[in-house]
Amino acid sequence: xxxxxxxxxxxxxxxxxxxxxxxxxxxxxxxxxxxxxxxxxxxxxxxxxxxxxxxxxxxxxxxxxxxxxxxxxxxxxxxxxxxxxxxxxxxxxxxxxxxxxxxxxxxxxxxxxxxxxxxxxxxxxxxxxxxxxxxxxxxxxxxxxxxxxxxxxxxxxxxxxxxxxxxxxxxxxxxxxxxxxxxxxxxxxxxxxxxxxxxxxxxxxxxxxxxxxxxxxxx
Numbered sequence: 001x002x003x004x005x006x007x008x009x010x011x012x013x014x015x016x017x018x019x020x021x022x023x024x025x026x027x028x029x030x031x032x033x034x035x036x037x038x039x040x041x042x043x044x045x046x047x048x049x050x051x052x053x054x055x056x057x058x059x060x061x062x063x064x065x066x067x068x069x070x071x072x073x074x075x076x077x078x079x080x081x082x083x084x085x086x087x088x089x090x091x092x093x094x095x096x097x098x099x100x101x102x103x104x105x106x107x108x109x110x111x112x113x114x115x116x117x118x119x120x121x122x123x124x125x126x127x128x129x130x131x132x133x134x135x136x137x138x139x140x141x142x143x144x145x146x147x148x149x150x151x152x153x154x155x156x157x158x159x160x161x162x163x164x165x166x167x168x169x170x171x172x173x174x175x176x177x178x179x180x181x182x183x184x185x186x187x188x189x190x191x192x193x194x195x196x197x198x199x200x201x202x203x204x205x206x207x208x209x210x211x212x213x214x215x216x217x218x219x
Contacts, residue, residue, distance in 0.1 A: 006097065011052040015201070019198065021054065040108055042112050045092070048067070049090065099165065105211060111166045125182040126169075127186070128187075128189075129161060130195040135153070162181070165190060166190075169182060
């Protein structure tokens with residue numbers, strides 16, 4: 001049974017142009033994530049799936065396996081379900097450890113923990129998440145509290161948000177469910193700082209600031 005990381009990156013980022021390759025703390029998000037995964041001994045390899053030749057060349061030079069993605073599966077309009085299925089069909093391992101480059105602050109220890117929880121239990125997938133303690137509204141109505149009985153924020157119900165920092169699922173289940181999250185999943189809480197995900201330029205700048213502090217050993 002081969003346990004390999006899967007890193008999916010594509011060209012054409014809209015909210016943060018060239019997100020995966022732009023300068024990030026004197027490196028790039030892609031480089032730092034691949035270097036992190038390559039040093040995790042629990043993994044039997046790292047597979048990079050991309051439509052972008054530059055990213056694939058970086059991956060090859062670092063010693064990763066590469067899969068050239070068809071352009072249709074790199075189009076923002078293509079269903080993520082179809083993308084997940086295609087990536088799984090082209091994956092060379094048995095167990096997929098799916099990690100986003102846009103979560104640069106998750107630690108090696110947390111990724112190893114996610115793998116261990118998956119291997120030691122019978123969950124179809126294990127997925128990182130973080131607590132959301134905010135006053136949430138949908139259609140101008142509260143969905144997690146009663147406005148006539150205002151709670152403290154810390155007393156709001158425990159609602160979890162997926163952050164996709166680390167996810168483990170078998171290749172078979174990823175194909176079957178067309179997802180990295182299964183019906184019988186285990187959400188594994190990680191600290192908020194490790195859950196930081198980059199979607200906007202503000203996210204990028206905040207993550208870079210925190211990453212710099214982490215590199216200096218003061219975070």
